[in-house]
Amino acid sequence: MTSHIDQALRGKITLTRRLGSLDEGGLLLAVVCLGLLIGIPHPEFLDARSIVTVLRQTAFAGIIAFGMVYLISMIEIDLSVGSIYCWAATVVALLINNGLDPWLAAVAGVLSAGVLGAFNGALASVLDVPIIIVSLGTLSAIRGAALILSGGRAITGMPRQHALFVWFGSDWLGIPVPVWFLAGVGLVLHVVFRHTRFGAVVRAIGSNIDAAKFIGVRVTRYRIFVTAIVGLLCGISGVLTLAFFKASDPSLGAGLELQVVAAVVIGGTSLAGGTGTLLGAFLGVLLISMIGSGLVFYGVSGNWAQFVTGLVIVAAIALDRTIKRRKAPAGRASELP
Amino acid sequence: MSNEPSMTSFRLAGRGITKRFGSQTALEHVDFELAAGEVKGLLGANGAGKSTLLKILAGAIMPDEGHLLLNGKPVRMNSMWDANSRGIALVSQELSLFPSLSVRENLEIAGCNDRRMSRADRDNAARSALSELGLTVSLSLPLGRLSLGDRQLVEIARALLQEPQVLILDEPTSALHEAEKRRLLEVIKGVRARGVGVIYVSHFLEEVLEVADALVVLRDGKRVPADFKPSKERLPELVSAMLGESAVSGERMAPDGCLDPGRREAPPAVRGRAKTGSLVIAGLKGPAHLSIPSWTIEPGKVIGVAGLMGSGVEELFGILFGRLRASQGTIELPSGRYAPRSINQAVQSGVAYVPADRKRIGLMIEQSIAENVSAVRSLVQQADGFFLSESRSDSLAHDRCAALRLQSRSVRQKVGALSGGNQQKVVFAKWLEAKPSLVLLDDPTRGVDIGAKREMHGIIRGLAEQGCVVLMHSSDPLELVNVCSRIHVFVNGMLHSRLDGDGLTEHALVSAMNRRSLKREYSELEAQAV
Numbered sequence: 001m002t003s004h005i006d007q008a009l010r011g012k013i014t015l016t017r018r019l020g021s022l023d024e025g026g027l028l029l030a031v032v033c034l035g036l037l038i039g040i041p042h043p044e045f046l047d048a049r050s051i052v053t054v055l056r057q058t059a060f061a062g063i064i065a066f067g068m069v070y071l072i073s074m075i076e077i078d079l080s081v082g083s084i085y086c087w088a089a090t091v092v093a094l095l096i097n098n099g100l101d102p103w104l105a106a107v108a109g110v111l112s113a114g115v116l117g118a119f120n121g122a123l124a125s126v127l128d129v130p131i132i133i134v135s136l137g138t139l140s141a142i143r144g145a146a147l148i149l150s151g152g153r154a155i156t157g158m159p160r161q162h163a164l165f166v167w168f169g170s171d172w173l174g175i176p177v178p179v180w181f182l183a184g185v186g187l188v189l190h191v192v193f194r195h196t197r198f199g200a201v202v203r204a205i206g207s208n209i210d211a212a213k214f215i216g217v218r219v220t221r222y223r224i225f226v227t228a229i230v231g232l233l234c235g236i237s238g239v240l241t242l243a244f245f246k247a248s249d250p251s252l253g254a255g256l257e258l259q260v261v262a263a264v265v266i267g268g269t270s271l272a273g274g275t276g277t278l279l280g281a282f283l284g285v286l287l288i289s290m291i292g293s294g295l296v297f298y299g300v301s302g303n304w305a306q307f308v309t310g311l312v313i314v315a316a317i318a319l320d321r322t323i324k325r326r327k328a329p330a331g332r333a334s335e336l337p
Numbered sequence: 338m339s340n341e342p343s344m345t346s347f348r349l350a351g352r353g354i355t356k357r358f359g360s361q362t363a364l365e366h367v368d369f370e371l372a373a374g375e376v377k378g379l380l381g382a383n384g385a386g387k388s389t390l391l392k393i394l395a396g397a398i399m400p401d402e403g404h405l406l407l408n409g410k411p412v413r414m415n416s417m418w419d420a421n422s423r424g425i426a427l428v429s430q431e432l433s434l435f436p437s438l439s440v441r442e443n444l445e446i447a448g449c450n451d452r453r454m455s456r457a458d459r460d461n462a463a464r465s466a467l468s469e470l471g472l473t474v475s476l477s478l479p480l481g482r483l484s485l486g487d488r489q490l491v492e493i494a495r496a497l498l499q500e501p502q503v504l505i506l507d508e509p510t511s512a513l514h515e516a517e518k519r520r521l522l523e524v525i526k527g528v529r530a531r532g533v534g535v536i537y538v539s540h541f542l543e544e545v546l547e548v549a550d551a552l553v554v555l556r557d558g559k560r561v562p563a564d565f566k567p568s569k570e571r572l573p574e575l576v577s578a579m580l581g582e583s584a585v586s587g588e589r590m591a592p593d594g595c596l597d598p599g600r601r602e603a604p605p606a607v608r609g610r611a612k613t614g615s616l617v618i619a620g621l622k623g624p625a626h627l628s629i630p631s632w633t634i635e636p637g638k639v640i641g642v643a644g645l646m647g648s649g650v651e652e653l654f655g656i657l658f659g660r661l662r663a664s665q666g667t668i669e670l671p672s673g674r675y676a677p678r679s680i681n682q683a684v685q686s687g688v689a690y691v692p693a694d695r696k697r698i699g700l701m702i703e704q705s706i707a708e709n710v711s712a713v714r715s716l717v718q719q720a721d722g723f724f725l726s727e728s729r730s731d732s733l734a735h736d737r738c739a740a741l742r743l744q745s746r747s748v749r750q751k752v753g754a755l756s757g758g759n760q761q762k763v764v765f766a767k768w769l770e771a772k773p774s775l776v777l778l779d780d781p782t783r784g785v786d787i788g789a790k791r792e793m794h795g796i797i798r799g800l801a802e803q804g805c806v807v808l809m810h811s812s813d814p815l816e817l818v819n820v821c822s823r824i825h826v827f828v829n830g831m832l833h834s835r836l837d838g839d840g841l842t843e844h845a846l847v848s849a850m851n852r853r854s855l856k857r858e859y860s861e862l863e864a865q866a867v
């Protein structure tokens with residue numbers, strides 16, 4: 001990361017070499033390759049409209065994936081993100097249907113999602129187990145709660161003219177509002193992760209939790225804080241989804257957790273902890289969304305869709321790691337002062 | 338040369354061993370021989386090539402030139418497994434056991450046990466090997482529950498169970514206490530009597546001199562040609578052979594050291610806190626029968642605290658660092674605050690703790706030097722604000738490392754790539770950045786070569802001179818005697834005696850530490866009976 005910034009400051013380096021020296025370079029190449037693979041036989045894939053569609057799909061999962069980068073770099077995983085996402089959309093929709101002001105409903109939904117996230121972290125700390133174990137339970141408990149509240153039915157009849165739906169559900173400067181959110185949230189969380197004390201503590205906990213405890217880092221506090229952030233992000237994403245579709249469905253976000261974890265790991269965040277990349281997570285989600293659209297363009301039958309998705313993901317990982325391995329000696333040399 | 342026994346009488350020999358790593362030559366035409374029933378001490382500073390030679394002898398790596406002879410016959414060993422099956426067992430410095438497996442599984446995993454033996458027989462063999470080393474634990478206990486010292490004993494027992502012809506011990510005592518060391522040295526003598534050849538490597542020179550029949554000294558990848566007979570009188574001569582001539586005056590610099598020569602003579606830059614209060618303890622009672630009615634420790638001197646396992650020293654450090662709670666009593670820290678209730682509070686109140694277990698709790702191995710050095714200051718004391726400047730933290734780390742003479746290519750280098758001595762300097766640097774007023778040192782020079790050890794001692798004395806209260810504990814009594822101006826000895830949780838002035842000798846310390854331990858064993862027996 002720093003080496004390419006240094007080089008850029010010296011002004012010696014071309015854009016392509018900068019991209020090449022980026023850790024996420026391999027994944028970027030995979031995304032471009034996939035884009036061409038779909039776009040050349042089916043030029044309509046590269047239309048502004050379909051690009052916007054892919055980006056919008058990327059935004060909903062991407063916002064959550066940014067939070068997951070923090071968790072995974074602490075060697076934790078929250079599997080209940082899909083359920084919290086669904087909970088937020090359901091609760092907001094129900095509150096609006098019951099006459100609450102949509103803005104207030106949205107705030108309440110996002111906050112309740114944050115509380116659910118923090119609950120995962122707090123429970124894991126009290127029971128002294130990894131968050132993934134607690135979230136195995138909350139994964140179905142929270143979705144179950146959303147099912148009970150909604151009676152298992154989709155909730156429709158949103159006031160489409162209300163500013164919440166008009167603003168969040170539409171485009172701004174030709175780009176969907178959720179994508180602006182994705183960019184804004186991503187930028188803030190990237191800076192926090194790389195350049196603040198909070199991010200440094202998260203990385204320190206991930207790289208050696210015992211050493212972190214030994215210098216007096218309040219690990220429990222940070223764990224709860226990060227799960228709360230993940231919950232809030234699920235809430236934001238849930239509200240944006242509701243604003244776009246103008247309806248909530250109890251099956252919303254089913255399987256999202258694995259998609260998000262896959263995207264983060266494809267992006268280059270290490271399961272061994274201590275490091276993470278938000279740009280990589282974005283590219284990971286983008287890749288998965290592109291596969292989804294590509295299947296439609298190629299007319300792959302529903303029965304084949306999952307199989308092909310899996311193959312493309314494995315191919316992308318292979319391409320990324322091959323490039324990283326080639327680059328490794330050069331990368332080490334650039335560490336020299 | 339003509340007086341040497343013929344080649345065939347050697348159990349294991351190496352001729353003209355050369356090994357290069359990239360452009361660096363780790364070993365250059367080294368001859369090595371080990372007779373049956375001989376204990377060979379292998380000495381050398383960090384980076385002298387000891388580890389490389391041991392790895393070659395144990396089959397872990399192959400030499401570029403030269404060959405090995407086992408019982409007079411040339412051998413090519415291409416793996417440790419291969420060496421193992423030929424009767425060469427290695428106890429390595431990096432503990433190579435599996436914490437989540439049981440003691441039994443760890444002992445059997447080497448695979449050299451006789452599979453035809455019944456489980457009961459194997460268990461008996463395992464128990465007797467362990468008890469020979471003075472360890473009595475349940476074989477089904479997960480290894481991770483044992484202390485570091487006990488794990489080391491299990492590792493040695495594993496090697497002994499293979500009934501090797503050649504036993505290689507690399508720093509086998511680094512985590513052991515005095516009594517355990519004694520016992521190990523006795524075991525080695527027993528193994529030697531059975532005709533096993535033993536190669537013994539340790540940073541504790543006295544230990545090597547006591548157990549070794551002959552010595553081989555390596556320096557900069559070459560064998561020092563002189564012949565050294567192990568005797569305490571020749572210790573100074575040995576040290577200069579290991580370190581080169583300049584080392585005798587206490588200065589040793591790697592040729593690629595990143596420091597300008599002008600700074601060499603400067604004392605380590607240790608910025609202590611302005612406050613120079615004393616540590617005042619009154620009516621303290623805590624775990625392990627710890628009981629200190631009244632104790633005041635003034636700043637300015639390095640104070641030793643000594644005691645065997647369970648003597649209360651560990652508990653005292655734990656209480657001062659906020660890891661354990663005292664059941665009674667008051668503590669006033671040098672910074673003026675009271676007994677910390679958590680590590681976080683302790684660190685905020687100016688307490689620093691250099692732990693013995695560097696890899697596990699001392700460092701973040703995968704992070705850079707700069708990230709480790711700034712960890713306490715910026716993450717816990719929050720001295721750098723919310724937004725962290727990488728260039729500022731790099732330059733602070735660079736200055737601190739230069740003052741401690743840490744040798745590295747850059748502060749962006751990963752800590753894991755440094756030698757043990759330099760890693761320990763990172764730990765010191767990290768705590769110095771926190772500007773402590775009370776410094777707790779638990780075996781601060783473990784696994785560090787003698788040159789770096791000397792530098793550490795300078796740093797520790799510097800800390801005291803800057804006005805910190807410094808408490809030091811060490812598994813090496815001689816080190817305590819050399820570094821501390823006064824030593825308090827704990828026995829069974831009580832302050833038992835105080836050594837200073839002429840009474841400050843290794844002999845006095847060891848006997849004070851072991852006093853009344855018989856009585857304690859007796860009272861433990863009584864307790865069990867009840």
